[in-house]
Amino acid sequence: MPQGLPRKIRYAFVTQGLLLILAVVFGVSLLTLLTRDALIKQRLTVEAQAFWDRRDAGTGEWLPETATLRGYFRPADAGGAVPPDVASLPQGVNFDYRGHKAVLVQQRPAGMLYLVLHTSGIDGLMWTSAGVMIVLGLLAAMAITGITYRKSRRMVLPVNRLAEEVERWDPSQGDLTAPLVLSEFADEPSREVQALSHALQGLAGRIGEFVQRERDFTRDASHELRTPLTVIRVASDMLLADPALPAHGRRPLERIQRASRDMEAVVDAFLVLARESGVAPVSEHVDVAEVVREEVEKARPLLAGKPVELRLAVEAEPALFVPPSVLGVVVRNLLQNACHFTERGSVDVSVGQDRVVVRDSGIGMSADTLRHVYDPFFRADAFSPLGKGFGLTIANRLVRRFGWQLQLESVEHQGTVATLRFTPASPA
Structure with missing residues (x-):
């Protein structure tokens, strides 16, 4: 996969996925805990109200005693057999998460009611449900993140490919047309990618025209300079070949001749630079x-x-x-x-x-x-x-x-x- 913007988007989606996983795990765990406590409170409250209703109706106190729920009652005018660890608890619902136990302490004029509920079964059921919810949530989050990432990648990858093509494009080496064909980047390029590609193609065309004009000028100017340089060199050769030339005139002519040869070499260098990179110069x-x-x-x-x-x-x-x-x-x-x-x-x-x-x-x-x-x-x-x-x-x-x-x-x-x-x- 190309580096650059797609790589940054990948990192962003990985980070987003990790944060989403943490959010799902934390959210489901917190929701499970709150729901568990609410259900336990509701059951204990219902059991306590049922006990007081039976007592007020004179049908017997009938303390609940099942595999998960045990009740104790201490009348106001007499003592009662209540375990010390239960009797010392304050009024309200008390949770013992490590012992998987919840205790309701409720006082009325007739006495003190203690309901002890063992929550291991409820805890197992709730956390199993929470695990299923977390797995389903993570699968949904991964699916959504994956689909969104693929969509984003398809949108960004053409832009990255365009940037790579522009970086490789070098008009100074003779490549005057940038290879920015839309079909190379996406089957169905977006409107933004199309606009960017057309803009880059227009820019490449203008740069190519500028480079070509520079080469044409260099080539034409070099050719135009050859004629006067040739005249100067031939004329200096003829003067130097004249035996009647005085000694004081020979040195300036030799300097003119050397300068004209040097200038011809520079003109040749300009012609080499003006050629297309794919056209080999005469070597x-x-x-x-x-x-x-x-x-x-x-x-x-x-x-x-x-x-x-x-x-x-x-x-x-x-x-x-x-x-x-x-x-x-x-x-x-x-x-x-x-x-x-x-x-x-x-x-x-x-x-x-x-x-x-x-x-x-x-x-x-x-x-x-x-x-x-x-x-x-x-x-x-x-x-x-x-x-x-x-x-x-x-x-x-x-x-x-x-x-x-x-x-x-x-x-x-x-x-x-x-x-x-x-x-x-x-x-x-």
Whole structure:
């Protein structure tokens, strides 16, 4: 049975059933006890009145003496043989529950009447009846509780199933239509369940349209950016190939060329993110160590003039089956952040069998900054000219898209450790 609301209802009905059982047992027991005492009082009162009537009529005193009832009389002007334990009782009906006995003491001008009634037979009959009543009451309570629980479960279970479907639904993974078919939840769904299901279907449709518009925009914008980037790269290639190009003009052109290649890689990453999750991007086996080496060399100019050492340690040569630009975009963003925010010390990059680790001795991040580091356009220093606060967002989305893990550990004023974990591809 699903957890959540049906489970809470089950606990509620179990609690209700236990309370109902206690109420039935207590109520029947109390009613039996009161009825027993009332019947005994009535019988003793009737027997006493019959004795006084016979005495007043002069037909004889005729004290009752049966297997269950014994009478004693002590005249006002003479003594009488009355057991001491009976003679010491006050007037009225006295109950001895342990001894299964009831004694009526009644005084009139003619004398004192004592009627002793043994109640074991009455007690057995009454408590047997009470037991039958308790069993029947419990069976009825269990039947009513069970029927009510089944009805309530049938009403609540569709709501719980809808909640589970909504929780599993992830439009970011390409599932733009939530599977909220009423026939899956109940044969005859209630009006409330129908209204909730239709509302969720409408919400799912609106979210799907929004996600699709975002993907279309990302795809179209990425395609539009390719044309000017291609023009820039081709023009810079032609200028660099000109032997008459002066030396002071070569360095800016090389920077333009590197920037255009980096921008093309970012555009490719956007296209990967814009694809449906079920559509596999064009991939190939990529040497992780080689990609990291290239990105490390590209990052060295960022440390120009800083007393910072950039070191690379290759401990393994793993391969990934991914689009060629994806790994470069992720590693580049991690390296750029490390280089931008490290003023002295070192930036150490290591390549392992299933991870790439970038460790710096920079300014680090506070716990609050670390919680928002993947938010788009978030920057710890809003006035810093370094970046737009979008690099780690892109990197994190790419990492999630390919099932990798990106973990950031940072201590303010001590540095940051970024760990990219992946599953190496089998050899081609």
